[in-house]
Amino acid sequence: MQPPVTSGDSPRAAVGTATADNRRTARTVLFAARSATALHRLLDVLPVFAGDDRIARRFTLVPGSDFDAEALTAVERAGARTVPWERAGRDRFDLIVAASPKGALGALDGTLALLPHGAGFGKSLPGEGTPGVASGLDPAFLLVDGAPRADRQLLAHPDQLTRLARASAEAATRAVVVGDPTLERLLASAAHRDRYRAALGTGARRLVALVSTWGPESLLARRPTLATELSGLLPHDAYQVALVPHPNERSRLGSFDLAQALAPAREAGLLLPGPRDEWASLLVAADAVVTDHGATALYAAALGRRVLAAYDGGHELIPESPTARLLAAAPRLETAEALPALLSGPVAPGVAAAADAAFARRGGVLAALRRELYALLGLTPVGPPPEPETLPVPTAPHRAPAAFAVRAVRGVTGRAGEAGEAGEGERVAVERHPTWWAGPVRLFAAEWGVAGQRHVQSAGLLYRRRACAERGAGAHRATWTVDGWIDAALRDHPGCATAGVLLSGELALVRARGGRTLALELSPHAADGRLLHTDPAAALAAAHVLLSERPHARGPFTAVIGDLPFPCVLREAGAEERSRTV
Template sequence: MDTWATGDGRRATGDGRQATRRSVLFAARSAVALHRLLDVLPVFEGDDRVERYFTLVPGSEFGVGALAAVGRAGGRTIPWDEARGRAFDLVVAASPKGELSELHGPLVLLPHGAGYGKTLPGEGSGGAPSGLDRAYLTSRGRPVAALHALAHPSQVDRLAVESRAAATVTTVTGDPTLERILESAVLRPKFRAALGTGGRRLVVITSTWGPESLLRRRPSLPAELLAGLPYDAYQLALVAHPNEHSERGALQFREPLRPALDAGLVLAEPHEEWASVLVAADVVISDHGSTALYAAALDRPVIAAYDGGRELIPGSPTAELLAGSPRFAGPDSVGAALAGHRPGAARARTGLAFAHQHEALARLRASVYPLLGLDPPAWPAVPRLLPVPARPAGGPGAFAVRTRISGTEVRVERFPDRVGPDGHFLAAESGSAGRRHEETAGLLYRRSPGEPAPHAEGRSAERWLLDTLADHPACQTAGIILSPELCLLASRSGPPLAARIEQSRQDGTAYLPDPAAVLCGLHAWRPAPPPEFTCVTGGRANRVRLAPATPAELARTVWAGP
């Protein structure tokens, strides 16, 4: 069907009908601003009357990440020079900074983060909340935006202190990003399974950007926590501000973290995945970044790790949250915060940050469609669920192991050898650890792959156990994990044994430990472990029964595999 321009922003069809079209430009100057814009796409979802464009607002040192994020989302981008030379029916931005005045169309400003609790010394008016600064929100005494959407009425009051003129164009919609997080909270078990968390507690470090951020002030914190929190009790993840990824580049950002990454640190991607990891978290260690407020809205206990400075605004929701949270004082703070957490306590501290929860997209749609001169779609605006986080690649190949035997109970604590403290012995996984670890490990074990690879070669389990002991003089115990409940092991004295691990149950939940931790407990009992004992890992106890390995078990083929 032929169409032609009508001159008033609409297009006419060849049969005389008018097909209304509206152009919406999403203008971002950084990756974090672009991520906020992507969270509001459901406002226009399914509406073919709306044409969506993206452009990069120049002037930010963090702009490279924004372009990459647009590319991943499949957005249609137009160069800045083209964008400022065209007229749009609506311009949507999540940051008031940059030359937005050069764009043509009514401007809608969205929340850039939660709580507006941070000021950037030397920028704007000085002391004003970043995102609510009159230096960027007014021009010649008039508001630059046609509509400024905020998350809570208190933010309107705060803006009025900065500029009464800017406050006149505000509306309180709620926070679209929080709405997406809350909508996805039911996926928590799925997210934890994808991360391989299991029965462990997921500890998430959140760091904002800039000189007062947690990572800038304590760059070794991830490694220190991995060295102080037993591997079978805790998993550690890091959520860093997108500006940190953009400013340093992926390589430079990751390299200082390499010891922690090799030791099992989960590094969340800055777009979407950070929120998925937050949903999966059990406890959050945070500086003064706004991510702490999202964690508290999920009712996760927050541990304050901000050492003070000029950036945190006194009396802001973030400041109040941190003031009412336990202070970080080393790895022991984690267990204390979890034990002291009371349901609802963290969420209650976000009362002045988020209003209209579960209504943000609907309220935003009702506010922007009149600016487009269109009736909103009949279907509801539904938040898009967060993606399932990627499973971490690999994991520690070697552990420093501490054990304590009492009666028929052995307690096992494993720490990644890359960062961990000294242990009673070294346990290494064949095929994952390097030569140095394989040659010095007292316990050397492997996991049997489920399916042989094409053209695979294999050995019997008995042959692998005996060859491993013969080829590694330092190795005193060799083990094979055949399933989550069955291991085979051999030492330099006595016949090969089969260890059967029983499930433990608590409050209707079944739990099986990592069989490698059980092999560590068996190695601690050499040369003569009892036929039945309790292995305690990560605070949970599992019964283990030993018996001589049967000929059928020893004949099992162990395939070479990844």
């Protein structure tokens, strides 16, 4: 490796050879990203250089992509140094790291290391490069005048090296298998699964993530209403639905327009994670993934998640690629209604095998990357072995629906109690759906202070959470007591049959019109050493059903919420409880 050339030796000046305080910087590494996806791949490489003050890290945006609008947002948010493309083309760099062979990389001067753009090399874009060959393995992009463009091509699996050798023996001479650094982050974060689910408000529900690639054959293009269909169909207390769109789709549509297009599903609780880190945290938290022919599902398969196929075929999927094997092995989701049954079936053994065909060197990827990249820099690594950065806890708040259409059924499976007491076997099963659900409805429930006026006026059950009480910063404020608010709610909303206040996750006060204020105690569901909690507003709906049929009901009953039984008790509320402020 030749040392960097100074400005006196060449028109191209070496970048970063001295800092402002004249301390010499040994090497400058330029991370050249063409899109947000490529940039995110490059950011996962950064731990390789952690702790080494000899390395100056710079980023630039390679022009020519239709999806570069948000490419440098994450870098700028982190405060990293960027180099305008015009400047990057004039300077010399000790090492250039890129995750796509496309674009004007030839305008940059420096040793080039090329990483995969994604997982598995499973897509080929019609009209671009060699038909049927993924761009990351395509000699049309990897060779310049018959010689390899990259000084080192870093692959994730030996099968990729075999495929590359078939496509271009010349390019294969510069390739080496190191594994996938993005998968390393996911695997390193697996122990944080409970924290991610808590941040997402998942609880005991099944989290189903829809993952969509980009382009005309993507899930968003072919089945754009699937997220809304699932959000409306699946009971809110049994399932949580998320959509993970490809960054190119975000760039094409814009985050605002995408959110607006999904507004009904988001009002029903759909999660829409951010493109950097949050999608991966959500994948760790998920129970199942519904996928098209994008590579994200390979990461889910590597994590051991259940995978369902929702790809209708086309010209982009490369036969015999790991993604093609995954889709062939995974059960197919034909309709939204079929999802619960598919989630109850056995996990297809070929799903894990497809992931094994895409990822190698698990657990040692960063060490292998460091070895290769430092060799290109002509430096000896310093410091301890690199560790993958664990994924952050999701910070985007999940949107809990404020109004529901409630389906509820009361049944008695045990001996009825005396003097109006509920029997020990009395059960009320509750399913909560969006207000626009087309199925049978027992009642509408709305959260006061959060739901819109139309839903509040039509609610048979009106409730509020104590945490939603207004608390001004100054001395002048007004508060309600529990009984005072229930009085006002029933007085001001003639259509409301029951009003309640959620004081905590285990206690609510409730009153049916014409009745007394009762305390509703809700216990968690115990299973395998874990205590599973549910939204007490769902238990409040069960109490509404019970009191509407048996106004003097008291004592224990079971609320079946999300297919799980939760022990409940209805009793007379004490004076102290009724006078609490909300």
